[in-house]
Amino acid sequence: MFTGIIEEIGVLRGVQREGQALVLTISATRILEDVHLGDSIAVNGVCLTVIRFDASSVSMDVMPQTYRSTNLKQLQPGSRVNLERAMAAGGRYGGHMVQGHVDTPGRILSRNREENAVVYVIRPEREDVLRYIIPQGSVAIDGISLTVVDTTEESFAVSIIPHTLQETILADKAAGDTVNLEADILGKYIDRLLRAPAPSAATKKTGGLTEAFLAENGFL
Incomplete structure (x- = not known):
């Protein structure tokens, strides 16, 4: 989860391309202060996972679905990008709840x-x-x-x-x-929720939410 408050502007150092799969390597400073493998970092609003890093850069995978659904495919070495680390528990919501899942x-x-x-x-x-x-x-x-x-x-x-x-x-x-x-x-x-169909017979029998109801309506 992110808040939409950009922490720093990074610069794309390199792009590895294999079809619609990318590996982005981005030069940064602030977001590297406490980076770990597997951390989530929003790049231009897209939640990506850290796969490697060093003292001055971080690398992240972009899968085909993300390639097709965002503008990350347009990035070239030298492009500037917005960066934000996932929000720490107890942090301030200076913006709003942002998932990093681009619509x-x-x-x-x-x-x-x-x-x-x-x-x-x-x-x-x-x-x-x-x-x-x-x-x-x-x-x-x-x-x-x-x-x-x-x-x-x-x-x-x-x-x-x-x-x-x-x-x-x-x-x-x-x-x-x-x-x-x-x-x-x-x-x-x-x-x-407003567009969900009427409760099924299984839900009516129990009088509440069931695993079957959640699966039927796309929540599982």
Whole structure:
């Protein structure tokens, strides 16, 4: 679990490619302070697992499903990436609950300055994701916890303060670029529960949740 508060910007040192499987090696400093094999680190909002590290870099696998579902496939040596370690127990939730499970890439339609802020308008590749994105709600963009300021039938907007631009790779992004999008997990669970079919006969007999009911409705 992450919070969407980026800890540092790393630089991609190398990419090993084998079809749709990748190994990313990223130069970093802060996230290496207490790194261990098997740790989870969010790279541009994608939860990846540490497979090796040294004093100045960390390497992580990208499997084909992640390759297809995110913009990590577009990275090249020298690319800057947002990095965040998994949240420690007892830490502060400065952002919101972020899983690092990207719902869809999105494309930036426009980037415009509004006094001290920069407003990005983004269209998700999967239109159904928009049902989870609401004004004043939370969304993770390349792993950054942000507040939605407006929505339409095909896009949404976020307003970025100068500090966020300085501390993340959003400063590098312009109209036409892609970003990873993760909608608020609470909205997704509520939507799934509301859309679940009526309880089965097995559930009615017991008067509560059963393993069969959970499996039938996609929770197991």
